[in-house]
Amino acid sequence: MFDNLSDRLERSFKLLKGQGRITEINIAETLKDVRRALLDADVNYKIAKTFTENVKQKALGQNVLNAIQPGQLMIKLVRDELAELMGGEKSDINIKGSPAIILIAGLQGSGKTTFAGKLANFLKTKKGKKPLLVAGDIYRPAAIEQLKVIGEQIDIPVYAEDGNKNPVKIAKAAVKEAKHKGNDLVIVDTAGRLAIDEQMMTEITEIKKAINPHEILFVVDSMTGQDAVNTAKEFNDRLDFNGVVLTKLDGDTRGGAALSIKTIVNKPIKFVGTGEKMDALDIFYPERMADRILGMGDIVTLVEKAQEQFDVEEARKLQKKIAKNLFNFNDFISQIQQIKKMGNIKDLAGMIPGVGKAMKDIDIDDDAFKGIEAIVSSMTSVERENPSIMNGSRRKRIANGSGTSIQDVNRLIKQFDETRKMMKMVSGGKNLSRMMRNMPMGR
Numbered sequence: 499m500f501d502n503l504s505d506r507l508e509r510s511f512k513l514l515k516g517q518g519r520i521t522e523i524n525i526a527e528t529l530k531d532v533r534r535a536l537l538d539a540d541v542n543y544k545i546a547k548t549f550t551e552n553v554k555q556k557a558l559g560q561n562v563l564n565a566i567q568p569g570q571l572m573i574k575l576v577r578d579e580l581a582e583l584m585g586g587e588k589s590d591i592n593i594k595g596s597p598a599i600i601l602i603a604g605l606q607g608s609g610k611t612t613f614a615g616k617l618a619n620f621l622k623t624k625k626g627k628k629p630l631l632v633a634g635d636i637y638r639p640a641a642i643e644q645l646k647v648i649g650e651q652i653d654i655p656v657y658a659e660d661g662n663k664n665p666v667k668i669a670k671a672a673v674k675e676a677k678h679k680g681n682d683l684v685i686v687d688t689a690g691r692l693a694i695d696e697q698m699m700t701e702i703t704e705i706k707k708a709i710n711p712h713e714i715l716f717v718v719d720s721m722t723g724q725d726a727v728n729t730a731k732e733f734n735d736r737l738d739f740n741g742v743v744l745t746k747l748d749g750d751t752r753g754g755a756a757l758s759i760k761t762i763v764n765k766p767i768k769f770v771g772t773g774e775k776m777d778a779l780d781i782f783y784p785e786r787m788a789d790r791i792l793g794m795g796d797i798v799t800l801v802e803k804a805q806e807q808f809d810v811e812e813a814r815k816l817q818k819k820i821a822k823n824l825f826n827f828n829d830f831i832s833q834i835q836q837i838k839k840m841g842n843i844k845d846l847a848g849m850i851p852g853v854g855k856a857m858k859d860i861d862i863d864d865d866a867f868k869g870i871e872a873i874v875s876s877m878t879s880v881e882r883e884n885p886s887i888m889n890g891s892r893r894k895r896i897a898n899g900s901g902t903s904i905q906d907v908n909r910l911i912k913q914f915d916e917t918r919k920m921m922k923m924v925s926g927g928k929n930l931s932r933m934m935r936n937m938p939m940g941r
């Protein structure tokens with residue numbers, strides 16, 4: 499995420515660190531570099547200019563020149579300004595109302611239908627809502643089908659009227675249906691066009707008038723950079739939406755949209771999409787995003803995700819086993835499965851301070867553990883529980899069974915042994931939260 503911008507900003511600060519003395523001149527140079535980095539990330543020109551001017555004013559106000567660690571202070575100022583640029587505080591979605599009605603708007607292909615599903619899933623699992631999804635894109639038959647498939651995946655009902663060509667009527671009927679069936683949340687997916695067009699704007703405005711939504715969310719593809727910002731402006735002029743959803747942040751996006759949109763439309767970014775799967779949705783936290791941009795990682799989100807997926811009881815049992823040196827291959831596999839449940843591995847690793855950049859060019863995907871899992875599943879249950887009995891002939895059989903080589907099996911067993919030793923060492927009385935606290939925080 500925003501790799502290039504992160505690299506560029508880091509280099510600007512190095513410029514400062516390398517200097518024996520901080521002067522007004524090299525601060526000015528650093529800020530010029532920061533501005534260039536922002537422009538290259540496709541941030542609006544005026545915004546980039548104001549940005550560096552603000553940082554400069556604050557730097558002078560805080561007397562960076564005499565600070566003990568001027569480089570650090572500059573980084574903090576830039577970090578705060580980045581967070582401010584992206585909205586400062588996180589903004590909640592309004593789901594009060596019975597039912598609460600959410601209208602989704604945006605261009606075709608921006609990710610509306612996917613987001614509608616993700617949001618329904620999120621509000622169902624995290625807020626205990628009973629959503630009804632509404633298929634309001636009636637122009638492409640495949641669009642209705644797409645929403646139905648999504649609904650099935652996440653076990654959420656979809657309201658659709660095959661053959662009805664009036665999305666305003668469909669939306670109204672859906673709200674009625676929700677009241678009738680006891681759904682306390684209605685999410686209306688709509689049709690988009692490839693570019694802004696009058697007919698689409700009229701239609702979505704009419705839907706808005708007819709159902710009076712509590713929340714209108716504008717969905718925009720972050721890969722489209724400045725275009726995203728322009729589209730947002732036009733939609734906002736017509737719809738006066740409540741918030742922005744930035745999708746495809748998992749891709750190779752430069753960051754311009756995320757950094758410019760708040761200033762241009764003065765509406766907060768509320769969610770970001772980070773993948774095609776239904777759980778690839780994050781609440782947008784400006785400060786955490788700023789940390790990630792500056793390569794400081796996002797430990798808070800990482801820990802939150804870990805806690806969400808972590809079974810405390812399981813962890814306690816595991817700790818006992820580790821202490822008694824009873825950690826075996828079954829535990830090993832269940833650990834891997836826990837990690838996999840947490841989501842995209844590269845994404846997660848990117849939240850660890852300093853790791854994001856190091857892993858940028860490494861190709862890791864959800865299949866990263868495939869070989870390991872194959873090897874372990876070729877072990878008998880006796881072998882899994884007693885890794886020490888693994889002799890040469892057993893290793894050979896496992897290699898054959900898993901379609902790997904004896905070297906692969908040896909390597910895994912060696913790794914496993916080393917991990918086990920290390921785990922036993924660190925587990926001596928310490929608990930997990932203590933270990934978490936000892937993690938490098940990067941700031």
Ligand SMILES: Nc1nc2c(ncn2[C@@H]2O[C@H](COP(=O)(O)OP(=O)(O)O)[C@@H](O)[C@H]2O)c(=O)[nH]1
Nearest residue numbers: 606607608609610611612745746771772773774
């Ligand atoms: N990588 C990635 N792909 C996404 C994301 N959101 C949507 N997509 C994909 O983008 C394409 C268009 O999404 P869709 O929801 O159909 O867009 P719509 O036309 O606005 O309804 C689909 O292939 C989605 O799987 C995201 O956050 N990350």
Ligand SMILES: [Mg+2]
Nearest residue numbers: 610611635641
């Ligand atoms: Mg769609």
